[in-house]
Amino acid sequence: MSVLILAEHDGHHLKQATYRAVTAAQHWQLPVHVLVTGHNITAIAQQAAAIQGVTQVMQADAVALAHPLAEDVADVIVRLSGQYQVIVAAHTAFGKNVLPRVAALRDVAMLSDVVEIKGSKTYVRPIYAGSIYATVESTDTLQVLTVRASSFALAVNGGAASPIVMVDTAAGTSRVRWISEVHNVSERPALASARVVVSGGRSLGSAEKFQAVLAPLAEKLGAALGATRAAVDAGFAPNDIQVGQTGTVVAPELYIAVGISGAVQHTAGMKDSKVIVAINHDADAPIFQVSDYYLVADLFEAVPALTKAI
Amino acid sequence: MKILVAVKRVVDYNVKVRLKPDGSDVDIAGAKMGINPFDENAIEEALRLKERGHATEIVAVTLGTAACQDVLRHALAMGVDRAILVETDVLLQPLGIAKLLKVVVAREQPDLIILGKQAIDDDAGQTGQMLAALLGVGQGTFISAVAVVAPGILPLATLVHPCTAHEGEIHVTREVDGGTETLALRLPAVVTADLRLNEPRYVKLPNLMMAKKKPIQTYHAAEFGIDAPIDFGARLKQLNVANPPARKPGIKLDSVQDLVDKLRGEAKVIR
Ligand SMILES: Cc1cc2nc3c(=O)[nH]c(=O)nc-3n(C[C@H](O)[C@H](O)[C@H](O)COP(=O)(O)OP(=O)(O)OC[C@H]3O[C@@H](n4cnc5c(N)ncnc54)[C@H](O)[C@@H]3O)c2cc1C
Ligand SMILES: Nc1ncnc2c1ncn2[C@@H]1O[C@H](COP(=O)(O)O)[C@@H](O)[C@H]1O
Numbered sequence: 084m085s086v087l088i089l090a091e092h093d094g095h096h097l098k099q100a101t102y103r104a105v106t107a108a109q110h111w112q113l114p115v116h117v118l119v120t121g122h123n124i125t126a127i128a129q130q131a132a133a134i135q136g137v138t139q140v141m142q143a144d145a146v147a148l149a150h151p152l153a154e155d156v157a158d159v160i161v162r163l164s165g166q167y168q169v170i171v172a173a174h175t176a177f178g179k180n181v182l183p184r185v186a187a188l189r190d191v192a193m194l195s196d197v198v199e200i201k202g203s204k205t206y207v208r209p210i211y212a213g214s215i216y217a218t219v220e221s222t223d224t225l226q227v228l229t230v231r232a233s234s235f236a237l238a239v240n241g242g243a244a245s246p247i248v249m250v251d252t253a254a255g256t257s258r259v260r261w262i263s264e265v266h267n268v269s270e271r272p273a274l275a276s277a278r279v280v281v282s283g284g285r286s287l288g289s290a291e292k293f294q295a296v297l298a299p300l301a302e303k304l305g306a307a308l309g310a311t312r313a314a315v316d317a318g319f320a321p322n323d324i325q326v327g328q329t330g331t332v333v334a335p336e337l338y339i340a341v342g343i344s345g346a347v348q349h350t351a352g353m354k355d356s357k358v359i360v361a362i363n364h365d366a367d368a369p370i371f372q373v374s375d376y377y378l379v380a381d382l383f384e385a386v387p388a389l390t391k392a393i
Numbered sequence: 394m395k396i397l398v399a400v401k402r403v404v405d406y407n408v409k410v411r412l413k414p415d416g417s418d419v420d421i422a423g424a425k426m427g428i429n430p431f432d433e434n435a436i437e438e439a440l441r442l443k444e445r446g447h448a449t450e451i452v453a454v455t456l457g458t459a460a461c462q463d464v465l466r467h468a469l470a471m472g473v474d475r476a477i478l479v480e481t482d483v484l485l486q487p488l489g490i491a492k493l494l495k496v497v498v499a500r501e502q503p504d505l506i507i508l509g510k511q512a513i514d515d516d517a518g519q520t521g522q523m524l525a526a527l528l529g530v531g532q533g534t535f536i537s538a539v540a541v542v543a544p545g546i547l548p549l550a551t552l553v554h555p556c557t558a559h560e561g562e563i564h565v566t567r568e569v570d571g572g573t574e575t576l577a578l579r580l581p582a583v584v585t586a587d588l589r590l591n592e593p594r595y596v597k598l599p600n601l602m603m604a605k606k607k608p609i610q611t612y613h614a615a616e617f618g619i620d621a622p623i624d625f626g627a628r629l630k631q632l633n634v635a636n637p638p639a640r641k642p643g644i645k646l647d648s649v650q651d652l653v654d655k656l657r658g659e660a661k662v663i664r
Binding site for chain 1: 488
């Protein structure tokens, strides 16, 4: 038996989250296979084959998978699943969409957002917006789980390239048609994998001020911008930079929270950062409880001063 | 079009949940309970589809103990037409819930099934996808917009990329990593609501009073599998619960310069 990892890529590169899932998969001490789905993806399969700890790559290459739908990707995995003891994906929009389907089709339970693998069927995962960690044991033979990428180290490239095997794909579902996608383009590093994140809350006041105050600091630090749900709802920041329970979970080297109160739904997405800095003018702001360093200050003065001092 | 909305009773999102002293489980006795926030978005969207003339009937369903009636009252007060309780004292998890919901779907024959994208207690985010798989239908998860369109007609501008629909389809826009994606789903289909889908309406007190008088259709989960028993019991065993690793208490700094010095010297995260 082996472990199968569902890889994620942007058409050119494997995502960092996949490299982290490879590290998680080492836990079982079984051969690790990586499934790459898409169309014309030989170069990506080769990237997967080069990762240390990957023993085989399964390449599902078909026109119908050019914009992979959960229905079709799950179908590919279910066909292969007989030879696997564990099926893993990163807990991203892609992994979350596909793996519950696989679990249901195989009649097994699934574990979402695993932060630690304790035994071959025992896991730690956050519940109640990360305010509690539950240790859970699965009673199924086949394990299906998504892992929180930021909780596992990046696997490295190395060794000889592992073999690439082509796998069969079906015709594609007739129940769903892919129509279009919109990628928010930004010159900044991707939020999920940035080394530094500068996040702002509702207190920034407007989309203009959000940019005017935070962008120069982010620029200087080579940081990604993040936001609270309140800032996103108010239209100050785009949806895809929301950090938290319902947004992206990040764990950068440095997280700077600007004018953010520190609701659990927000801290759920950033409290594993290595160093957390908070700037808030309320001396009792809950965000200070998860910060390493904090300033009780008006953000409109402190942030420009910080930008200048760095 | 008939819509089925699945709603879950959860601890209110403002409650700080505690652990039982023996660490076996969370202690939610006496905690304020309410409808899962995402499920309110699901109901709201169903109501809007009805108000726009696309839906004819909206049925809300919940699975759980008799206490779960209160979230159905909430759904009725928001404006759903009927409410179903599938009663059981058995501990429920997403796979079992999806199996029971499949039976409800078989009885009610909805065209569209709307769930929340995740329950804020277990934070699983699985049930909608599992139900779609068991039903063999398409899924639109984490959606921030829905449009129903007559064939050949451009849908609402709320969709990121409007395009003409085919017979018996709806269009949904999904939140994906780094952007959005628009899909056409053939009905019946399952969709799961993101918070961004809409702003749920407030429940007015008179409506809540009126909802108290409306009937709730009750089934017992055990009755669902008379011909072939349904295995809806829990497959995951919770061994214990704990507080997440605590962070060291933070240091309050007096000036921006102090902060920069700390980040350079002590933390070494900037140069
Ligand atoms: C189901 C659910 C899911 C959710 N998911 C998320 C999620 O994923 N991510 C998320 O972030 N939220 C989420 N939320 C919302 C969350 O509960 C909070 O409402 C939100 O995080 C608050 O955002 P905020 O800190 O920007 O705003 P507020 O709570 O309003 O805080 C603003 C802060 O700014 C400070 N401030 C104001 N002016 C200044 C100034 N001039 N200088 C310095 N400080 C100033 C104030 O003291 C205050 O602390 C969710 C909520 C629910 C119900
Ligand atoms: N006990 C339940 N009764 C009805 N619907 C439920 C129940 N549990 C979960 N759901 C639905 O499934 C969604 C996702 O839940 P989960 O997969 O547990 O995160 C919720 O938002 C509800 O719409």
